[in-house]
Structures are given as C-alpha cells and as structure tokens.
Amino acid sequence: MTEIVAGATIDAARRALAARLAAAGVDSPELDARLLVGHALQLDLTGIVTQGSRPLSAAEVAQIDALAQRRLAGEPVARILGAKEFWGLPLRLSADTLVPRPDTETVVELALQHLAAGGALTRRLRIADLGTGSGAILLALLSELPQAFGVGTDISIPALMTARANARALGLDDRTAFVGCSYATALAPPFDLIVSNPPYIRSTDISDLAVEVRSHDPFRALDGGGDGLDAYRALIPQAAHLLHPGGAVIVEVGHDQSADVVQLMREAGLTHDSTATRADLAGVPRAVMGLKKLR
Structure with a gap:
C-alpha cells in the first residue's frame, strides 16, 4: 500500500x-x-x-x-471535520448531535409541499422542531420561509448550544428560540407546523448499526425503545395539542414504521391520507404527516 x-x-x-x-x-x-x-x-x-x-x-x-x-x-468524515451540509446549509456538529443525513431532507420537502399547497409559504408561521439536535430541520425550513419563527427543543443543553450557534452563523438567530425540554413538554400552543426526527432505532438493533453510527452518534438520539416507537408515543399527542386547527406534524420514521406511526397519529385525533407521506431515494416511506382537523 x-x-x-x-x-x-x-x-x-x-x-x-x-x-x-x-x-x-x-x-x-x-x-x-x-x-x-x-x-x-x-x-x-x-x-x-x-x-x-x-x-x-x-x-x-x-x-x-x-x-x-x-x-x-470508523469515525465519520463529518465528525472529523466537525461540520456537515444539510439542505445546502453548512452546520456545525457536536458530540451531542446526530450527523444530519439526506433521508431527513424528506421532512423538509414534505413540509414545504404541504405549506405551498395551502398558500402558506409567505405567512407568519410558528414552527417547532422537537429534538432539534444541530437545528438541521428547523434551520432548513426557516431558510425557505422568510416570515416564519421557529422554536427548537432538545433535552441536551450542549445540543441546543450547537443549534443556537448554527442559527447565529446562518443569520437566523432573530427568528429562532431554543428550549431545553423533552420534546414539547415546555411549549405552549399554537403552532402551525411541528417537525421532528426522533430516536427510532429499536434498542436491540443498535449494536447492528454501522460503526459510524453506533459508536459516534449520541445513543439517546438513536434509541427508540423496544419497538422503536417510544418517542412517537410521547411527541405525537403533544403535537396534536399544540397545533392550530389545520396545522401539521411531520416526523421522520424508520424503514418499517410508517404504518405504526400513522396509527398513533390517528389515535391522537390527527388525519392522514396517501399524500401525507414522502419516500426517500430508495422508495422507503421516510416522512409521515398528520393534520389537525379544522373545526
């Protein structure tokens, strides 16, 4: 060699x-x-x-x-560099944040598609990103929605510090706030859009992940419990309470979880139809949307 x-x-x-x-x-x-x-x-x-x-x-x-x-x-290049591009935006990383992945851009795509269909791209929207990590989803949306204000939550204070630094570097700090809490527990309604890429890996599957993930991404950002659905059981009812009538919650899901997450949305009183899912490049349903009924 x-x-x-x-x-x-x-x-x-x-x-x-x-x-x-x-x-x-x-x-x-x-x-x-x-x-x-x-x-x-x-x-x-x-x-x-x-x-x-x-x-x-x-x-x-x-x-x-x-x-x-x-x-x-086995350390990912993004970890070595300390940064990763997402939605065309340069984002700093830290030990408490996931490395943003292309699959997560489906959440941004579905959100923008939904807002465009309702003529809301230029409205004064209120957005929440639950478990924001580096701020990737929230900052991507704010970069496309000039009148929107976004709140990012995370249980990790170091992650929130990273997200706040990214917002500042992108000139979006005047349209963001960051709150330390579990998902939406410290938030008050109303919100027009709620997004999240929560932990969804089954606990027993984490050891089988690529070394770049299992050894370098934060464990609590991966571990979704026994069936991978613990985070959705917590955040979907919270989102249903916080949303405006007609508002939407959009979450990233694992490769075989879309049907279970749709059921959780329906149990929380949200509606879902065939247009409310977006697949990744492999054709796997990756972003799932639930809508709060209009009164």
Whole structure:
C-alpha cells in the first residue's frame, strides 16, 4: 500500500489516501480523501487543485495521517471535520448531535409541499422542531420561509448550544428560540407546523448499526425503545395539542414504521391520507404527516 511521505505532492497524497481508504472498504474513498486532505491543509477544493503539485512537509503528512487513522477506525468524515451540509446549509456538529443525513431532507420537502399547497409559504408561521439536535430541520425550513419563527427543543443543553450557534452563523438567530425540554413538554400552543426526527432505532438493533453510527452518534438520539416507537408515543399527542386547527406534524420514521406511526397519529385525533407521506431515494416511506382537523 502506498504510504504518504514528506515531499510527496498534495495530489499524490490525496490519491494515496483514497487508495488506502478504498482498500479498507470505506465508502466514497475519493471524496473522503479530498475532504480529509483539505481539512488537514486548510484548503478548499480550488486550493487542492491549484496547489496539487506542492510538496508536503513532514508536519503536514503527520496531520493527514492522523485524520486517516480516525477515518479508518470508523469515525465519520463529518465528525472529523466537525461540520456537515444539510439542505445546502453548512452546520456545525457536536458530540451531542446526530450527523444530519439526506433521508431527513424528506421532512423538509414534505413540509414545504404541504405549506405551498395551502398558500402558506409567505405567512407568519410558528414552527417547532422537537429534538432539534444541530437545528438541521428547523434551520432548513426557516431558510425557505422568510416570515416564519421557529422554536427548537432538545433535552441536551450542549445540543441546543450547537443549534443556537448554527442559527447565529446562518443569520437566523432573530427568528429562532431554543428550549431545553423533552420534546414539547415546555411549549405552549399554537403552532402551525411541528417537525421532528426522533430516536427510532429499536434498542436491540443498535449494536447492528454501522460503526459510524453506533459508536459516534449520541445513543439517546438513536434509541427508540423496544419497538422503536417510544418517542412517537410521547411527541405525537403533544403535537396534536399544540397545533392550530389545520396545522401539521411531520416526523421522520424508520424503514418499517410508517404504518405504526400513522396509527398513533390517528389515535391522537390527527388525519392522514396517501399524500401525507414522502419516500426517500430508495422508495422507503421516510416522512409521515398528520393534520389537525379544522373545526
């Protein structure tokens, strides 16, 4: 296996690291190598290309190798970088927040589709994101809804600090508030839209998750209890109480949970139809919506 040595060029180091990651079975080795080399050298893509022929110092090689060792041990690139893009927004991460994933964008898509159908995209909306983590869903929605105000809740104060920092960095801090509580227990009605990506992994399934998830995402953001539905049993009745008539709650669900979550919504007095679900790229129902009946 090609090792990176002092005097190697940036381009050669990137290619050698990609080969090393590929040999270890790491997904997307080319992308990971570019991101890790760029992070070690504080270079963006343009810098990596334009400085590709520059030789590396011994200290720079050591920095790249240290990052490579972390990735080879299963640490996600986003954790190493301390940031992840979601809905086109750069978000800082912390040990108390999940790494935002593309599947979660289905919640944003379904919410915007619902609001657009009701002509509400430019209205003064009140939104809550229960278990906000890094603030990903809430901040994505606020970036698309210029008149909306959002409240993010989380049981983790460090997570709320991360979300608040992301809101500030994106210029959205004047339209956000963050509250420490379990789901919606500290909130008062009314809300037009409530969203959540709660923990939904069955407790017994966590040990089978990829090492990037089970060893690096916060456990309580993964563990959904024995059947994976504990969080929905708590937050769906809370959301039903908080919503305006005609308001919506939209949650992310696991690959086989949509029917159970729909039933919980109906038991809470919410309505659901075939248009109130959005699938991920694999065709799996991923975002589920319940509507509060109009009086």
